[in-house]
Amino acid sequence: MIRKYGAIALWLCVGAAGFLIVPWYALPGSVLSLDWLRDFATGDSAPAIVQAWRYGRTWLLPIGALLAAGCTLLAPRFDRSLLAHALLALGGIGFLYTLAQGFLIGSQAASLQGLATGGQQGMGLGATLALTSFAMLFAVGLAGRGYFGGDAFIAGSVVAIVASTAIFTLFPVLRIMVSAFDDANGLISIAAFLDRLLQQKVWGLGCLTGAARCGVAWNTLILALLTAGGTTTLGLAFALLVTRTRFRFKKLLRALAILPIITPPFVIGLGLILLFGRSGLVNHGLEWAFGIEPSRWLYGLPGLLLAQWLSFTPIAFLVLIGVVEAVSPSMEEAAQTLRASRWRTFIDVSLPLMRPGLANAFLIGFIESISDFGNPIVLGGNFSVLATEVFFSVVGAQLDQGRAAALGILLLAFALAAFFAQRVVLGRRDYTALSGKGDSGLPAPLPEPARKLCYALAMPWIVLTVTLYAMTFLGSFVEQWGRNYAPTLNHYARAFGVEIGPQGGLIWVGSAWNSLWTTVKLSALAAPLTAALGLLTAYILTRQRFRGRTALEFGTMLSFAIPGTVIGVSYILAFNVPPIEMTGTALILIACNVFRNMPVGVRAGMASMAQIDASLDEASATLGAGRFTTLRRIVLPLLKPAVAAALVYSFVRAATTVSAIVFLVSAEYEWATTYIINRVTNGDYGVAIAYSTVLIVLMLVAIWLIHSAIGERRLGRRDGVVRMGMAELGPAA
Amino acid sequence: MKASSIELRNLSKRYGNVAAIHDISFTVAAGTLLTLLGPSGCGKTTTLRLIAGLEPPSSGTVLIGGVDVTQTPASERDVSMVFQSYALFPHMNVIENVGYGLSVAQIPKAQVHDKAHAALAAVGLTGFDARLPSELSGGQQQRVAVARALVLEPSVLLFDEPLSNLDARLRRQMREDIRDLQRRLSLTVVYVTHDQAEAMAVSDRIIVMNQATIAQQGSPRELYEHPHDIFVAAFMGDANRVRGTLRRVDERMGELEIGPLSLEIEHRGLPQGTVDVAIRPEAVEIGAPNGKGLPGTVRKATYVGGMMEYTIATELGELFVVNLAVDRPLAPGSVVSLTLAAHGVVPIATS
């Protein structure tokens, strides 16, 4: 009980600080610069109390009144249940009122005549603290009512997760819906939506008759289906090679499979241009040897398909390798003792057992393909897909946010359709129960024709991937690919030049430094947040039983399927006006990365949590440890591999992402990937590939750093290796 | 140590539509060992978890030391538990595991160390401090789990089938160790097992559970000799179940007729008429066929070392019989005549 009062007092203090001391509204500069201390209590940087007092923003007063009312709850005369009810009411009303006044009273003065004369800016630090305070008081109230096992820490975590997901995932997605239905006059209109969606440019079938180009929707779908089919087939072939044959290059295959995951998504596209592009090696060779005109086949569906196959096969491979290994050899041995031939065994037993894995790999390939922005922008040519079309609707000459929103929704619909289709295909059959524990026996070797087919698929892929990366690397050291192969360090100098200044200090003259620092800094900030939020969610989902748990789990699974492009568009639509005004700031870049990658942390965490027996938590509880202590001293040390994986992935994905971030960068906060894409679209390949190379090396260093910082988990000699669901995660898009 | 009593009042726990336990009430006197005995799935673990506070009951009250703790979370109850899987923290070595509860309570380091050592010594595990749980045998892990629970000097200690992962020989030794420890420190212990022999060996009192409710409670002897129903009789030592008739009832004794046999037994308040009869396997005496007694034919004979186990077909049905005469085993097909020793025959009201 004492502890609970401590929590109430703490959160009331936080709320009071938000109301009385720090600037209520967002400042043009960073609140961390502390400039606001200088003109404290005047103008924009005044706290809420002053805003209400001196600037007529009286609608802020109820917030202060609620906080003051909260202080009376600290008097110990309330009984337990009354206190809990009061906290629920106070927290709930405070939270909703604070949000509502923000939404209802925008920057236009006239939004609520008579009441809101001054209008107001977006919420700042003060408003954030007040909201947090109300939400946490509500959580303490929930715990007091006996929810979440009466544990305030768990209640607070659940409230924080739900509230932040609602603000940073649900709200933007709803906002994009509104924009898509918004007609020119600010009214909701289905006609406007249909008009945007049912255009010839979207659904046209002109390409069938050869008269015109097909619509972007068809392009996207065809590309995604072909890509997913290809990556699943290739991935299965590789997985079989590695597990069921004596393939000589197993190690190489596994190493190569990691590469596309840590490289920015367009690097493969760039490499393909160097190889097959108009002034690429192959075209040059053909022209020189046979006088064949350079062809442009690469820029369009064929090139894109090739690029996506190369980029996304590794994820399918990593998903399927786990699946193939999980097929119990004794099952296959049983089939053989029943007189089935190797081929029949493979077709009748092994393949059906892999069905859920194949469906999963197909789904991931499909979603990666429709989310991919980097390759289409580099290679697409006239073949446009939704991801790029949405982008040009917002930043191009069209500047039509409604159209961008409508196309975004279409993209989202494709992703969700795939997501639900996968669930339907898998049905309710439980395959995992079929692979019993402690199975031994030898995996059946692959039938001869299948083995040959796998070889035939793998070898070209390996050769091409090695060539592409080698060329990207080499290409960064020559003057101009295709024209002048003289060795040079010029590109690196232009991008990453450092000079000694007249006063002796270093001057970062390279043009890439700005974007590189931003990327590294903000990714490094986002990664621990992502990992913490993701793992906490995983812990709560696996260890707590409460109403709405399945909904929460489903929500996180679902947000995994939202394409980055949709997130990007929805963020600019949702967060460029008060009450949450973040466009052009570092904050929006961090938030975007955190909430986009959080599902990855959740998955990694849930996979690992499943391997930690719940009786360990319970033992800790009977020994007197609260939930938080248990989390810190028992669960977290055992989760080390998952922590490392979550950190690595959230960092790498943040640093190499394109599709969402491309909407959110500004002159001040530029991202490495968007900088590179700008160089590519300007034809400046040298700097682009030099920068890509640096980025790849940087990612390897970061992975190494994270792993050595987290350290090993020592459980003694009998410890089984915990295999991280790396495959589940996939690269950035 | 300050052992506390435990009292459960009308405790129920439902999972969806399944009642894991239903309306359970009992008390455990301070400083005694009570065993919950019953077949798998009857609700023993659930009862234990409710006492520990790991789950909230659907209804009912838990009192420890006379205080209502129903709403108190596990971490704030003065209760320790030894889990069936031991639940040793795999990333901590032996001494860290044992000292964990103390360090959570923010006791000074040196003191934690001393107390943990003392607890390890109490279970006979001196010198294993730096080992990880994965580097211990099953029996050693079990001792660490006990030491970890003991070190907090809890007023109540709970054991959930602590010996089920050990081999038969170790089981016997560990159960004696646990009983010694409990007596020495006069701990209040609730002990869960499905093994009747184990329950008889360690308990002051036993509660036999069946299908989420209490079938019977009492001292080991009471349960064995005076089972209330045929379930308890069968569970407490493989009793055969047959039909019989009480012919004549005196103040205390009665005449029980079972097929052709008739014997004087305590009638335990039963009225005249048809009754169920539980016959212990060791109460059946095998003799040569002689016209008297219950005729039977040996169906199966198994040598289990130290005694013979027979299945014998009779007019009452097949009887399971153990016999110490290993030197003169009977072959299947032998015709025998059976008599009953009164101490192993218990009449029970027909259900």
Ligand SMILES: Nc1ncnc2c1ncn2[C@@H]1O[C@H](COP(=O)(O)OP(=O)(O)O)[C@@H](O)[C@H]1O
């Ligand atoms: N978490 C749970 N969810 C649903 N049913 C449960 C759960 N735990 C136990 N049960 C059910 O409650 C009954 C009693 O279980 P338990 O107490 O574990 O039995 P015992 O320990 O005696 O073997 C069983 O039928 C079991 O299936």
Ligand SMILES: [Mg+2]
């Ligand atoms: Mg059990």
